[in-house]
Amino acid sequence: MRNSRAVRWYVLALPSRHRGAAKGLQAELDRRLRNGEPAFEYFAPTYVEVREEKGVWVKTARPLLYNYVFVRSSENEIYKMMSTAGLSLYSFLPRVRDGKREYYPYLSDEAMENLRWVARSYADIVPVYTPEPKRLMKGDRVRITEGKFKNAEATVISQPGGGRKDIMVCVENWLWVPLLHVQPGQYEIISLNTDNMHVYTRLNNDRLFGALHEAMQRHHAGGATSEDRALATETLQQYANLRMDSDVTRCKLYALLLPAYTILGDQEACSRMIGEIQGLLPAVRAEQSRALLSVTLYGCTDNCIYREQAHGIVDSWRTEERPKKIKAQLIRRLDDYDEWLGHRR
Structure with a gap:
């Protein structure tokens, strides 16, 4: 009973053979306004199918049609509209079962606003693509x-x-x-997509870490290039707005962002990021993650305290016969920073 009276953006379907504008909805809305009856909102954009041909998205040559209409009203009111002669073709999508709940599909106000935003950008002619779940x-x-x-x-x-x-x-x-x-x-x-190890893999980006490290060498030599700044900008576009749940992924994220801000010379962002790292370090238990942050801080700030912290962890790995990949990378990076900053032991 509560669902039948709730006002929501319900999804109504029209037969695929239907052509032309949703004139019946507008006529019903006009009639209600004239008679002082409860009004409703509706959104009936024009849809055109989109398919892929040889790797390119193209519009089909089929006639434009309305196959979905969105009506903001209650189930009771929509049933009343369906009972009128002009709206008999409309129908709800099949009910959805969610545990003990059962309801007709509807959109949240936020999702509806996003769809209308996109539709406006397409001048209300929205290309729709329905993916196959097993392929996408x-x-x-x-x-x-x-x-x-x-x-x-x-x-x-x-x-x-x-x-x-x-x-x-x-x-x-x-x-x-x-x-x-x-x-x-x-x-x-x-x-980021959190399926399996996708987040960790995305942040464990050797190519990007390596390119930023090479850019830091030119930065310390006083000659960061336009390509270096473009790389730093791209890094921030890709990662600056991410929010990580674990300390390990935060460490990897911050180790990407701080060099990017440093290469761009963004002092305010650097100070903010250094503060974030300083707050995170005491909580990090993983030795390699602590080393990653310490080496990054040292390389970006030339601070003797961070240098000692980095050497305090990394130097103990030098006696290992075959250090793991990340350990070997951090040993090389620390040695590079010592050389570039003039602190070779």
Whole structure:
């Protein structure tokens, strides 16, 4: 009974053969307004199917049609509308079972606003793509930072075998709208796909760590290049807005961000990040993570306290016959910083 009276953005479906505008809804709304009856909101964007041909998203040549209509009202009121002659073609999507609960699919106000935002960017002609769950996986969450979709939040979809990633706006896990014109560099990552070891793997990026380390050498020599600054900017676009749950992943994240801020000469951001690291270090139990932060702090600040902390951990590894990969990398980085900063022992 409570569900039947709750006002929500319910999803109504029309037959696939249906063509033309949702005139019946507008006529019903006008009638209610004239008669002083309860009003409702509706959103009926034009949809056109999108398919992939030879690795490129293209619109189909099929006629435009309305197959979904969103109505903000209660179940009771919608049933009343369905009983009128002009709205008999509309129907709810099948009920969803959630434990003991059962309800018709609906969108939250936030999800609806996101969909309408994207629709406005497409001039209310929304290309819709419904993925096959077995072929596509939900990946990283991103926020668009440039272009006509700026500030919309979306999801990265990976296509196995294609080697490509497409940016999609997901509406309540059942409708996907591709942002066809979003290019690399026009979005920032706000959360990573947490399936399996994906987060750890993304942060354990040897190529990026190595490139930032080489850029730090040129920075200390007084000659950071435009490519170095572009790399630092890209690093911040990809990682600066992430929030990690574990100390180990925080250490890896901060070890990427602090060199990036240092290369760009952002003193305020550097001070803020150093404060974050100082607050985190006492809580870190993993030796290699503590070493990673200490070496990073030393390399970015030329501070003797951080140098002693780094050597206090790393020097004990030098006697190991075959140190693990991360240990060997940190030994080399620490030696490099000693040389670049003029503190060779």
